[in-house]
Structures are given as C-alpha cells and as structure tokens.
Amino acid sequence: MHEASIVRSLYEAAEAARTQHGLDSVELVKIQVGTLQHVVDEVMHTYFSFEAEQWPAFAGARLVIERLPARLLCLDCGHETELDDPVFACDACDSRNTRLLSGMELDLVSMNGTAPD
Numbered sequence: 001m002h003e004a005s006i007v008r009s010l011y012e013a014a015e016a017a018r019t020q021h022g023l024d025s026v027e028l029v030k031i032q033v034g035t036l037q038h039v040v041d042e043v044m045h046t047y048f049s050f051e052a053e054q055w056p057a058f059a060g061a062r063l064v065i066e067r068l069p070a071r072l073l074c075l076d077c078g079h080e081t082e083l084d085d086p087v088f089a090c091d092a093c094d095s096r097n098t099r100l101l102s103g104m105e106l107d108l109v110s111m112n113g114t115a116p117d
C-alpha cells in the first residue's frame with residue numbers, strides 16, 4: 001500500500017530530525033500534504049501507529065496532517081488558480097498551458113517532544 005512506504009520514509013525523516021534536535025521522545029509529528037497527493041488520512045494514521053512499534057522514541061506519538069490546496073500558475077495570463085477538482089485549466093482564461101505550483105507536498109513540518117534534562 002502507498003501509505004505504508006510514505007509513513008516509513010516519514011519516520012526516517014522524523015528520526016533524523018529527532019536525533020539532530022536531541023529529543024528523547026516525540027509526542028507530535030506534523031506534516032503537510034498537498035491535496036493532489038493520493039493518500040487517505042485515516043490510512044496514514046493507521047500506519048503511523050502501526051510503524052511506531054519500530055521506533056521506540058515515537059511510542060504514543062500523534063500524527064497531525066495539514067492539507068495544502070493545489071495551486072496552478074497559468075503560463076499564458078499569469079493568473080493563479082486554486083484547484084478544487086483535478087481539472088488543470090486556468091480560471092481566468094481557460095488555458096491549459098499551466099504549471100502546478102502546489103498540491104503535491106508531503107513534508108515533515110514540525111515535531112514536539114521532550115529533550116533530556
């Protein structure tokens with residue numbers, strides 16, 4: 001399943017960040033996911049809890065998913081369109097000569113945890 005490998009790389013990135021920031025344990029992991037990413041939040045949460053067993057510092061950690069809108073830049077008129085559905089056309093001039101500005105993000109944003117005394 002798609003989400004399983006995403007969650008695994010998320011843990012790898014989060015573990016690297018945890019080590020870098022010298023956190024003993026992590027309570028909260030926040031990520032931003034573009035609306036065009038085909039991931040199901042519910043499935044992400046399930047895999048996040050499941051995979052936590054492999055990462056002792058993340059026992060009981062909570063995953064927060066923030067969704068980012070998809071934005072399209074029209075290369076003909078310069079207008080920026082926010083996509084509600086996957087129709088890649090400019091709102092202003094109907095051109096399909098566009099570039100995707102956002103919507104495919106899947107980034108680790110922040111983590112809360114406890115540092116050693």
Ligand SMILES: [Zn+2]
Nearest residue numbers: 074077090093
């Ligand atoms: Zn346009």
